[in-house]
Amino acid sequence: MKTELRGNTTSISLQNPSLFNTPQSSLSGALKGCLGSLDGACIEKLLLHCASALEHNDGTLVQQVMWVLNNVASLVGDPNQRLTSWFLRALVSRASKVCPTAMDFDGSSRIQRRQMSVTELAVYVDLIPWHRFGFCASNSAIFKAIEGHSKVHILDFSITHCMQWPTLIDAVAKRPEGPPSLRITVPSCRPPVPPFLNVSCEEVGLRLSNFAKFRDVPFEFNVIDDPSYLASTEIMPKESSHDFHFESLLNHLTPSVLNLRDDEALVINCQNWLRYLSNIEQKGSRVQDSSLRDAFLRTVKAFNPCIVIVVDEDSDLSAPSLSSRITTCFNYLWIPFDALETFLPKDSRQRIEYESDIGHKIENIISFEGLQRIERLEPGIKVSERMKNAGFLSVPFCKDTIGEVRSLLEEHASGWGMKREEDHMLMLTWKGHNAVFATAWVPSDLQD
Template sequence: MKAELRGNATTSIYLQNLSLFNTQQSSLSGALKGCLGSLDAACIEKLLLHCASALERNDVTLAQQVMWVLNNVASSTGDPNQRLTSWFLKALISRASRLCPTAVNFNGNGIVERRLMSVTELAVYVDLIPWHRFGYCAANSAIYRAIQGYSRVHILDFSITHCMQWPTLIDALAKRPEGPPSLKITVPSCRPPVPPLLNVTSEEIGLRLGNFAKFRDVPFEFIVLDDSPNASESDNPFHFESILSQLSSLDLNLADDEALVINCQNWVRYLCDEPNGVDSRDASLRDIFLDIIKALDPNLVILVDEDVDLCEPSLASRITTCFNYLWIPFDALETFLPKDSCQRLEYESDIGHKIENIIGFEGFQRIERLELGSKLVQRMKNAGFLSLPFGEETVSEVKSLLDEHASGWGMKREEDTLVLTWKGHNSVFATVWVPSNGYVN
């Protein structure tokens, strides 16, 4: 469970002074009562919520006072709660600075800036914890079984980790008893500007995958969808409308012996979940995307994402949910990396980027809009998809993967969904789907 954070004597004095200084702010005094001498996760969460409440009332002075307390608790090289707090503080400072640019001035607690990774560094990054590998393993196993009997496979890949999933699948296809199928992978030309960030282009990634496939004697083709020249950057800086337009007019020209797989790994969250127009009955980009991919009549659709609801318009709700969810990777990294590990700091920096977007921004600038796996499952059913259970071989492969990581990681089944857990808490879910029309069991 969450580690308890013990405050030192200096922090206790800070809290006492602040409580006395704010006797006119009864809510803040109430939040601090019982926290003197120690700050556990519950006390930190209360402070974060009071800071958020002050910012929502445009009370920058009160927000500053709470930030001052948090600033003396936060540490980018402390225990998991301290490290997590440093990123929440940064997000709140970012939000406050837009209300009153000159009123907020705190140090950055040694926070690491994001940078472009090499392909080798990205591979190490993905291997640190099973946050991404869980989805890769479940998806690749399901894909391998779904394409049995096909001599050609076309994968439309929507993911944020630069095709790191595919070398494992290529290797598995090379060992297929009847021989490997020809493999075509199509990716969009743009991706959300979110970590992990890579120092090579999509085209270079395709060349590297092609070289690996050639080495494994797997016929391979890599396609990058071009940007539409009419895409409106002012309305949507990530060109999602352009991608949807291209998909809706895409002529796949599939052969009779060709399977179509649509892979969505941590992608749907970046499609706006709000109605795409002034009428609340208009479909969201998220639903439009699902309608488009259903019309392509795929053999299999993979959906993998983080199992948490961060769509709420309420800042307080997002803070509570985010704080009680994102302690998972901070806590997991604590089990095997030193506090000053560069790998750990960079991984946490990428989580911090997510926190800053969730807490610091609103409207179209807030692109991290995760929804619970159960909600996305219902959205898929509403769009006309039918869920399929994972086979026992897939379950066994995922369990073997988790054996390579810390003992806190586990897996459970929720109907047809596989869920990655950390100390019993849901973190990532994986599902597989087919269009319900014409499906034959």
């Protein structure tokens, strides 16, 4: 008879059920006193011991720790229990790869990523200010940067399907001098990460066009076609392939393909995007001895944009060490789990689905290595260093932008806050913990 461990929708069968007839006192000393504990520090310790056991191919200890974690984990428990359930799932997935003789992983139990309608995506974005913070800060900075320009072109690199642009369209429609002609260009490929939408880029563009027409804003929407992007004909990318052909996309980022025009103010918008570009040096390619991340920044700088916006989560999840990633990830992704606890019931479907999308990220961070690990987040300070090395200068956010962001946060739970860091960076915080950063940049040679 097999002892079965079910974490969320993941199922593993442990091949030595007698291990779990062992009394707690005989478990590894590192596990003593942890059984049933919901303390975050103890859970983190268990996760690190599991990681260490995996790295040393100690299948017995892996099974023991997972058993303890399974007694703590719950999809409908408190934030620590819910977060633990997703870490357990990620560790089970990793264990099935490195210890196949110790456990049988049912790969068919992988969660099917849900596709949202545009209306559902709007609700998703509004749930907590995780995305709206960046939208608000970015749109305000863009609005200021394009003052006096009659034509504007935005290159939009983001994962949220253009959800920030209706607000900007509405803002420019109210300009005293009249709205500019607005052109938005998006890539056909995107990282295979939630949120997923059940309509195409072209349909999103059509909806934006209709809204712009309603607001009397001249508007054009374009998609950068990349024939090498295998998933371009699929609404939802295959999770197992992690298809994100960015090096090919980089070859398509040229003035002619983008139809850049001298009479337009060019805006580069990067929302939760840079982390998915490899920060590993690529040798033997056209970006010789450089990462795709740096190559992208050099490419967009050459376009002489009037402003570059970079928004992302403020955490370092790019370490090669599994233990380091577990520690950072556990202490960082506690934030959205705790924030959702403040206003949604434990059995809320909306809450469970939102947490499932965070679980997707956890699985990639913990379970995968090499090119399959696409979640390589860098903190704001490190990103700022990259921007400066690429030839950009930071632009501090003005008082109006700060005021707009504060007004936005007043719509959400009292735990959300904002602070300035490094003089140029706006930081979204939850109970004092850094969550999301927003920065604005210009090419250094555009400054007086």
